[in-house]
Amino acid sequence: MSYASYRFIDPKTLAALRDLELVATSVVDGFMFGAHPSRLPGAGLEFSQYRSYQHGDDLRRIDWKLFGRSDRYFVRESQIETSVTVRLLLDATGSMAHEEEGISKFDYARFLLASLAVLAHRQGDAVGLYAMRHPAVGLVPPARHHHHIHRILRELEVLVPGEPWPDWSRLQGLLATGGRNLTILVTDLHERSTEIRSALQRIAALRDEVIVFHLIGRAELEFNYAEPTTFEELETGRRVEVDPATLKATYLAAAARDLKAIRNELEERRIGYLALPIDQPLDAALRSFLQARQRVM
Amino acid sequence: MIGLLVPLGLLGLLALAVPIVAHLVSRRAGRVVKVGSIRWMHESPAYQSRSLKLHDLWLLLLRLAVVALLALALAGPYWRHRPAVAGTNEWVLIGPDVARDSQYRPLIDSLARVGEVHLLSPGLPHWIPGDALPASTDLPALSALPALTDYWSLLREAEQLAPPATRFSVVTSDNARYFRGERPRLKARVEWRLVSGSAAQSASIADSVKTVELYAPATRRDDARYLVAALQAAAQEAGVRVRLLRRPPSSASAPAEDASPSIWIIWLGGDPVPDGLKARVEAGATLLVDPADDSVETLESLLITGPSLPAQAHLFRRSTRTLEKSEAALWTDEYGVPVLSVTRTGAGLVYRLRIRLHPDWTDLVMTPALPRLIGSLWLGPSEGDLRVAPSQVVPALVAKDASPIESRPARPDLAFSVWLLTLLAFGLERAVSLDWFRSRA
Numbered sequence: 001m002s003y004a005s006y007r008f009i010d011p012k013t014l015a016a017l018r019d020l021e022l023v024a025t026s027v028v029d030g031f032m033f034g035a036h037p038s039r040l041p042g043a044g045l046e047f048s049q050y051r052s053y054q055h056g057d058d059l060r061r062i063d064w065k066l067f068g069r070s071d072r073y074f075v076r077e078s079q080i081e082t083s084v085t086v087r088l089l090l091d092a093t094g095s096m097a098h099e100e101e102g103i104s105k106f107d108y109a110r111f112l113l114a115s116l117a118v119l120a121h122r123q124g125d126a127v128g129l130y131a132m133r134h135p136a137v138g139l140v141p142p143a144r145h146h147h148h149i150h151r152i153l154r155e156l157e158v159l160v161p162g163e164p165w166p167d168w169s170r171l172q173g174l175l176a177t178g179g180r181n182l183t184i185l186v187t188d189l190h191e192r193s194t195e196i197r198s199a200l201q202r203i204a205a206l207r208d209e210v211i212v213f214h215l216i217g218r219a220e221l222e223f224n225y226a227e228p229t230t231f232e233e234l235e236t237g238r239r240v241e242v243d244p245a246t247l248k249a250t251y252l253a254a255a256a257r258d259l260k261a262i263r264n265e266l267e268e269r270r271i272g273y274l275a276l277p278i279d280q281p282l283d284a285a286l287r288s289f290l291q292a293r294q295r296v297m
Numbered sequence: 298m299i300g301l302l303v304p305l306g307l308l309g310l311l312a313l314a315v316p317i318v319a320h321l322v323s324r325r326a327g328r329v330v331k332v333g334s335i336r337w338m339h340e341s342p343a344y345q346s347r348s349l350k351l352h353d354l355w356l357l358l359l360r361l362a363v364v365a366l367l368a369l370a371l372a373g374p375y376w377r378h379r380p381a382v383a384g385t386n387e388w389v390l391i392g393p394d395v396a397r398d399s400q401y402r403p404l405i406d407s408l409a410r411v412g413e414v415h416l417l418s419p420g421l422p423h424w425i426p427g428d429a430l431p432a433s434t435d436l437p438a439l440s441a442l443p444a445l446t447d448y449w450s451l452l453r454e455a456e457q458l459a460p461p462a463t464r465f466s467v468v469t470s471d472n473a474r475y476f477r478g479e480r481p482r483l484k485a486r487v488e489w490r491l492v493s494g495s496a497a498q499s500a501s502i503a504d505s506v507k508t509v510e511l512y513a514p515a516t517r518r519d520d521a522r523y524l525v526a527a528l529q530a531a532a533q534e535a536g537v538r539v540r541l542l543r544r545p546p547s548s549a550s551a552p553a554e555d556a557s558p559s560i561w562i563i564w565l566g567g568d569p570v571p572d573g574l575k576a577r578v579e580a581g582a583t584l585l586v587d588p589a590d591d592s593v594e595t596l597e598s599l600l601i602t603g604p605s606l607p608a609q610a611h612l613f614r615r616s617t618r619t620l621e622k623s624e625a626a627l628w629t630d631e632y633g634v635p636v637l638s639v640t641r642t643g644a645g646l647v648y649r650l651r652i653r654l655h656p657d658w659t660d661l662v663m664t665p666a667l668p669r670l671i672g673s674l675w676l677g678p679s680e681g682d683l684r685v686a687p688s689q690v691v692p693a694l695v696a697k698d699a700s701p702i703e704s705r706p707a708r709p710d711l712a713f714s715v716w717l718l719t720l721l722a723f724g725l726e727r728a729v730s731l732d733w734f735r736s737r738a
Contacts, residue, residue, distance in 0.1 A: 095333030095334055096333070097331070097333075098331070098332055098333035099331070105333065188333050188334075190333045190334035190336075217332075217333075220332065220333065225330070226732075227328070227732070229328045229329070229330050230328065230329045230330070231329075231330050231331075231332050231335050231338060232329055232330070232331050232332070232335075233331075233332065233333070233334060233335045234331050234332065234333055235333075238335060239329070240335050240338050240339070240340045241340055242338050242339075242340065247338060247339070250339075251337050251338060254336075254337040255337045258336075258337070
């Protein structure tokens with residue numbers, strides 16, 4: 001089907017991601033991406049291959065029928081069709097309206113999520129879309145049917161950022177559904193206190209796999225403004241008059257410190273992290289990320 | 298010294314307000330950038346505002362300089378060479394009727410401090426305010442003074458008499474009768490001050506009883522009748538009593554009954570005036586003489602009696618006797634040929650008519666203008682004379698040989714340098730405001 005008519009579909013990006021998988025479609029038992037062992041031994045497993053018994057393998061995995069026929073020990077390897085629900089979380093707070101060189105973080109995020117949604121859908125996974133803004137959060141509950149993806153793409157088009165981050169009580173109701181989920185959050189990680197990080201922490205505690213795509217502006221990262229300017233925070237409206245030339249050093253130090261701290265924290269909780277400067281082409285960044293994931297998987 | 302060809306160009310200095318207002322207004326604005334978070338920024342107010350003010354102050358001064366230089370360039374600057382002028386003389390010329398009037402004493406006194414005071418009467422006598430006026434300006438001939446007094450010709454005379462490079466300050470009455478002929482072109486600079494309604498004019502009617510002696514032969518009986526009627530009408534209008542003495546011509550030599558100086562003597566008939574009357578005229582009387590019947594020409598013409606007393610009258614006959622040097626024409630016909638002339642003889646005046654006051658000669662005698670004309674001659678100027686404005690009387694200044702005050706060049710020679718400075722200042726302002734220097738450094 002054609003997605004070209006949707007605003008946030010970039011054919012180039014889709015083409016670049018054509019052969020990649022977002023979610024591993026097959027899981028060899030004993031190994032699942034992330035740290036969780038397979039919870040479904042036995043039923044539901046599909047035969048994959050036999051290999052000879054090696055010292056140290058689990059005795060329970062020996063196929064006794066084959067032993068009966070061949071008098072040699074073989075270990076059965078199975079795979080299971082994973083059914084993973086991919087939940088796409090879009091940070092729709094006011095700070096996402098940050099714009100540089102004509103492209104806002106919010107639009108970039110929508111491009112990113114559109115591509116991920118198509119990818120996941122192509123793999124046959126259920127995809128859901130959630131907008132992280134108070135109060136309405138759940139936009140498109142996860143589903144698998146083929147025109148579901150269109151609904152997601154349509155909803156992406158009409159979203160606008162602006163509200164503050166929703167309460168965990170509301171989020172919990174939506175996200176604590178059990179089952180195997182891959183939760184992807186696209187955000188700029190600008191928070192009033194620690195709402196985003198604590199939400200991530202809680203989602204990770206749900207035993208979901210979590211990936212955070214962190215969007216950063218180039219000017220935000222390098223702070224190369226020339227003349228004295230007044231900066232206005234999008235979410236709160238607070239203003240500060242700054243002489244960038246004198247402030248640059250302290251700014252960069254503070255920014256580096258914070259980014260490192262976030263990276264460490266996420267890594268500690270085994271949350272996947274990718275920093276995406278919004279001036280970088282999306283397809284290249286995403287492709288390299290997914291390739292790296294596949295190698296791990 | 299810098300002079301300006303177009304001083305109004307300095308009105309452009311009003312535009313100096315524009316950069317100042319723009320500076321004050323724009324300081325508040327400043328570029329506002331919306332960002333996702335300001336948590337890594339902190340305000341640096343002290344340093345920031347100080348550098349902003351300093352930087353902007355130079356820019357503001359530069360912009361003010363651009364505007365000021367532009368205004369100066371538009372005003373056409375040039376170097377002014379003022380030659381050293383030797384001490385200029387100043388003469389103050391005062392009309393006699395103004396000099397007599399006490400209400401102008403303060404003015405005259407203040408002018409007297411500036412230069413030497415002369416009376417604007419024939420001979421330009423030197424006068425010190427406070428002294429009595431010279432005899433020639435005394436009352437008897439005052440009423441006739443306007444006739445002989447033409448301020449413009451007197452001013453020409455003054456220019457001849459005064460040392461070169463003299464400036465004149467003139468104070469006179471603004472009655473139009475004092476200005477006759479062509480406006481003079483003088484080399485000297487004149488400042489003319491006109492005063493109106495001098496009380497001195499009405500002072501001429503000092504006595505309420507005026508005596509007129511009339512000598513008329515039998516041939517002039519009709520003339521005499523018209524004349525007497527006119528005199529009486531004029532006297533009635535002016536509120537003056539007239540005492541008419543009719544005497545036969547033969548008794549002209551007899552001594553006068555009345556020796557008052559304001560006496561009018563009318564000699565009709567055309568015969569030569571007897572010496573006795575002449576002597577009295579020399580003493581201060583006024584004489585009106587009629588023409589003889591010889592050398593008469595017939596004509597059809599209008600009578601012109603001057604702008605102050607217009608009269609619609611026709612002339613049919615006129616004596617051809619020409620004007621003598623000492624005579625001034627008062628009335629003329631439309632071709633300029635004199636009809637009534639006046640001359641000063643000693644302390645008195647002699648009016649000579651070239652027409653007889655008879656219907657065969659003119660129809661003036663039938664008009665109400667005759668009493669008015671006779672009255673103005675006899676009793677002095679009446680109300681309602683024409684006034685003049687200063688711009689009408691100030692003599693034209695002859696530019697050549699005029700006392701040089703300054704030489705103005707045709708084109709402002711400083712203009713080029715000022716324009717160059719303006720462009721330089723503008724270029725500098727643009728460079729600074731676009732941070733050309735900073736980005737280079």
